[in-house]
Amino acid sequence: MxxxxxxxxxxxxxxxxxxxxxxxxGSKLHEQSLIYAFKKVYGVNIDIEGLGIQGMLDNQHIIRVLSPRGLNDEEIKSKIKRMADASAEYFKEHKMQTQxxxxxxxxxxxxxxxxxxxxxxxxxxxxxxxxxxxxxxxxxxxxxxxxxxxxxxxxxxxxxxxxxxxxxxxxxxxxxxxxxxxxxxxxxxxxxxxxxxxxxxxxxxxxxxxxxxxxxxxxxxxxxxxxxxxxxxxxx
Ligand SMILES: [Mg+2]
Incomplete structure (x- = not known):
């Protein structure tokens, strides 16, 4: 090298x-992937307006969204890898919808x-x-x-x-x-x-x-x- x-x-x-x-x-696929994973992994329903805030880390989004819903940090973090996997799985499956x-x-x-x-x-x-x-x-x-x-x-x-x-x-x-x-x-x-x-x-x-x-x-x-x-x- x-x-x-x-x-x-x-x-x-x-x-x-x-x-x-x-x-x-220009598409909402990233947001939709998170919404899908919130439901799948934490059993929580989020609408698209519940996400947002430019420049945040996806990990920070997850904590910000879940904390007010009564989940503690430990609970959130224990499933965060599954959350990432589920989001990625959804994003990849629908990737042709975003250009x-x-x-x-x-x-x-x-x-x-x-x-x-x-x-x-x-x-x-x-x-x-x-x-x-x-x-x-x-x-x-x-x-x-x-x-x-x-x-x-x-x-x-x-x-x-x-x-x-x-x-x-x-x-x-x-x-x-x-x-x-x-x-x-x-x-x-x-x-x-x-x-x-x-x-x-x-x-x-x-x-x-x-x-x-x-x-x-x-x-x-x-x-x-x-x-x-x-x-x-x-x-x-
Ligand atoms: Mg940026």
Whole structure:
């Protein structure tokens, strides 16, 4: 394996959020999958309005939805793996019902980063299996080899540490946190980067506009990933 990292270049390893950053889903399949799994695993009926809140981890959603319904943390967590499996099973079974739209500039950016042999990671609130299926449907799966996912932790910042660990394992070398940066579309992505003390690029292609994202003082803030500054920022 080509070990460019040891050449001490200044390039960063980007960790991409999925929804609103790489793709716009336009379907409710993710929500429907959670609703199906809530019923199957916990026997709880949820309507689609009971979900929501951008930038949350799927694990956080599950706790937020179930806690007010009288289930304690221990009870919830004991079945959370089954919840992830059931959601993924539903999502995969119905995946043809969703056709995520790749957001402007994404494909070109990923292609250029790939040419530079930069490892590309994911940092998403989505459960792992749902994340990969979404990317497969969008035609983006092949660009990514590792990540941190919403079923693997309860705090978003922990996904940074997990993603780092996964890549270190793949490459067989130690990396430092500053080697990574986050690319996301919400204030929660910014907060996550601040918590991990790493840099963050925000893109106004999701639920926040440029001005709202600016309030979180990202290191770079762009309208879409078509902006050439993104590539330059990652490379330097
Ligand atoms: Mg997002």
């Amino acid at each position: 080509e070990n460019y990292l040891l050449k001490k270049t200044f390039m960063k390893i980007p960790l991409f959020d999925i929804d609103g950053t790489l793709v716009k889903t 995520p739209e790749v957001l402007p500039g994404v494909k070109d950016l990923l292609e250029r980063l790939k040419e530079k042999k930069i490892h590309l990671g994911l940092l998403t609130g989505n459960m792992e299996q749902i994340a990969w299926t979404k990317l497969e449907r969008a035609g983006l799966k092949e660009y990514f080899t590792f990540g941190g996912f919403g079923n693997q932790a309860y705090q978003r910042v922990d996904l940074v540490y997990l993603a780092k660990k996964h890549l270190e394992k793949q490459l067989g070398i130690a990396l430092s946190l500053e080697d990574f940066l986050i690319v996301g579309d919400t204030l929660k992505d910014i907060q996550c980067a601040r918590d991990a003390k790493i840099k963050v690029i925000t893109v106004a292609s999701g639920h926040f506009d440029l001005q709202s994202l600016e309030q979180g003082h990202p290191d770079l803030n762009v309208e879409t990933l078509e902006d050439r500054k993104v590539f330059d920022f990652i490379l330097n």
